[in-house]
Amino acid sequence: MKFILYFLFLFFSVSMGGIGWWLERKLTARFQYRVGPPWYQNFIDIMKLFIKETIIPQGASRILFILSPLVSLSSSLIVALILITDYFFKQNFIADIIVIIYLLIIPSLFLILGAFSSANPLALVGAIRETKQLIAYEFVFIVSLVIVIIKTGGSLFLSEIIERQMLGNIYFKSFSGLIAFILAFFYLQAKLGIIPFDTPEAEQEIASGVMIEYSGALLGFWKISKLLLYFSLPLFIIFLFLPGKFVDIIIKYFLLILLITVVKNINPRMRIKDVLEFFWFFLFPLGLIGIFLAINGY
Amino acid sequence: MRMGNIFIFDYLSKLVGFFIVLFTLLIFIYSLNFIKTKKKEYYYWMFLTFLSSLGVVFSNHLFLITIFWGYLGLTLFMLINLYSDQNKASVAKKTFIIVGGSDGFLLFGILLYIYLTSRYFIVEKPLVINSALSFLSFFLIALACFAKAGCIPLHTWIPEMAEVTEAPTVAYLPASLDKLLGIYLLVRLIKDAFILDDFSKAILLILGSLTIIAAVMMALVQHNIKKLLGYHAVSQVGYMVLGLGCSTVLGLAAGLFHMLNNAIYKSCLFLGVGNVQKQSGSVEFENLSGLGKFMPATFLFVLIASLSISGIPPFNGFVSKWMVYQGLVELFKLSTSFTLKLVILFSLVSALVGSSLTLASFLKLNAGVFLGQPKEKTKEASFTLLISPFILSLLCIIFGIFAFHTILPFIAKAIGEFSTSGLWRPMQATNLIILGILLGFIIFIITSKKRRTSPIFIGGEKIDFQTEAKVSDFYVNIRELKVLKNIYRLAEKKFFDIYEQTKNLSFIFIKFLRYLHNGVLPTYLVWCLLGALWLFFIFFR
Known part of the structure; x- marks a missing residue:
């Protein structure tokens, strides 16, 4: 019974992620005066990958190469499960928000390890960039979460954070909450690897760097993992800053996707050094100001 | 006791x-x-x-x-x-x-x-x-x-x-x-x-x-x-x-x-x-x-x-x-x-x-x-x-x-x-992770029956491992970031090392002592004379 429920949740998250990603692609296409793909494009793309041949590069560490997408997929599954059960059942499942930060690191970590294990120089370049990007955005997201922790008075449970805000005290409406939301938004953009923060994949220069050697079912796992993140990361941010009823949340999810798409289409790709400087020397100090405001109750 | x-x-x-x-x-x-x-x-x-x-x-x-x-x-x-x-x-x-x-x-x-x-x-x-x-x-x-x-x-x-x-x-x-x-x-x-x-x-x-x-x-x-x-x-x-x-x-x-x-x-x-x-x-x-x-x-x-x-x-x-x-x-x-x-x-x-x-x-x-x-x-x-x-x-x-x-x-x-x-339930989480990996692995085995190995793809160029991006220079641009540049430079000069700083301080002190003890007899005689004068001043003022 429980497993069927979990399965339904996961099915729901994957399809929502697919639709969200489609929305981003479609809007981008419209911005560029193209027609854009139909709504089921992502799903058939992934299905196609599972009937294709899998190529494993020579000189790769096979076990790590095959294991990486699987570990990444299962950790994003857990994050999606935690978020949804916390919201619907108002009970705490497995982990508090600090654990969620760490669980969210795992997909990126294994993406990097998978890239290194493929022994491809272009993947190496991509992986190095991904690592730098990881430490860049992680700084900012941590500060944003600390602001949330201050505002809930030291509670670490997601269900409690949602409950408190449902009583009418939405964090998004306060100064520090707004700052934290902005930080979390840039984290989202960078974590999903969308322009201006798509340096690790940069198709034009390093041929989708970190994933260059992946093909067939293994690439399919990466795509599913990305679909899950496409849904669960915006969901997490909505839970933290502006939760509401179920329909509200779905609407806010699409609005967030819209915002991501707008930022994507009006910016060029940043160099990795600029990404680091933007996150460390601009957003991080902003976050520290946010912490200061939050302690004072603004 | x-x-x-x-x-x-x-x-x-x-x-x-x-x-x-x-x-x-x-x-x-x-x-x-x-x-x-x-x-x-x-x-x-x-x-x-x-x-x-x-x-x-x-x-x-x-x-x-x-x-x-x-x-x-x-x-x-x-x-x-x-x-x-x-x-x-x-x-x-x-x-x-x-x-x-x-x-x-x-x-x-x-x-x-x-x-x-x-x-x-x-x-x-x-x-x-x-x-x-x-x-x-x-x-x-x-x-x-x-x-x-x-x-x-x-x-x-x-x-x-x-x-x-x-x-x-x-x-x-x-x-x-x-x-x-x-x-x-x-x-x-x-x-x-x-x-x-x-x-x-x-x-x-x-x-x-x-x-x-x-x-x-x-x-x-x-x-x-x-x-x-x-x-x-x-x-x-x-x-x-x-x-x-x-x-x-x-x-x-x-x-x-x-x-x-x-x-x-x-x-x-x-x-x-x-x-x-x-x-x-x-x-x-x-x-x-x-x-x-x-x-x-x-x-x-x-x-x-x-x-x-x-x-x-x-x-x-x-x-x-x-x-x-x-x-x-x-x-x-x-x-x-x-x-x-x-x-x-x-x-x-x-x-x-x-x-x-x-x-x-x-x-x-x-x-x-x-x-x-x-x-x-x-x-x-x-x-x-x-x-x-x-x-x-x-x-x-x-x-x-x-x-x-x-x-x-x-x-x-x-x-x-x-x-x-x-809240952190490591056993439950590990079970789920292992379950996920196993399921994924089974799907991988079933779906990708066609598997082969082939040389790595680098866009048709020749591999030259000498000029390849070096892992030792992994974080070289972190060292070059605006603010951190100076801090790293100072740290490599051991500016923040208390031991080195104390050593430098004691060397300054030793330098002064060395300057005094230059091994020339008249200098020592002058010191003796000055000391004697000071003693005279203390006792007979």
């Missing part, structure tokens, strides 16, 4: 004592095949270290602790200096001066404690820190612990020592026993001998968070694996000090647990790197690549320990770091002063951030040494060199997944019952 009081056998001492025995055993097994020359001296000093460590842990009389503590500085010096060359000798001297000098702090702090309380035992009645003198007494003893464990400002000997000394020695002293002892004494102080006020808590928290960030930033840009690990040996102490700085039961338990975990994974890492050094003859990133193919077991153990130290769930490092965060949040809820709250949040941010930086630098280690295209063939290390890393990495997993059933009950007995306000 009753004999019963001189020694103490409570749960805390027994727990730490047990781990001292365990680590000695593991390092002994490893050394059997690693140490080939000067065996007698090596084992003699190792055994003496073992005995005096037990002495520190089980003694209750303050002077007895000081004596055993002093012995440890000596054995450390001798172990570094065992295979003497010019480089090691200067590092050994530096270590001896820092660790030995901190013994002076310890003695002074203890004398102050005795003066204030007129008690000679560490476990009797705690002293409330409410005056400058009582704070000074606590701080001086804490400085001795910092020097041993390697916390800012007395940490500088660890990275340098790690670079030049043999792997088992580094794994034995700074990585495991020194951490056990330094943090044990600090736990003992905070639990039984002192009651901290807000100011001393804040000092500990600030020092802890500075240690985490500064050391890990230095570790990012290292080219030598052992030095990189040495900086991490410093950085991890920051988490322990943060836990202890909370001075709640939860915080103390977190600090103690993190110390045990750190000793486990850090000695595993040093032993693994020792294998790499033995098999390939180098510990420089530039000479190593793709060893994972030839040394799969070593790679597995190092990878597990790296994931643990980076705090990736469900390994052990995560549980203790998570407990440290819980301790900080709990202290945040309890505290009333605004400054302390600010300091707590600062430490929380730097602890979380430090953990992702740790992950970044361990990715560099694993990628640079074990992954990528291999440069030359090597063989896996022999069986006896793999036993100890195997047991240690097994402990990493057990203390991670089954933390709440294996080690934490013992820590609760040693420190006191504690409850966390957060």
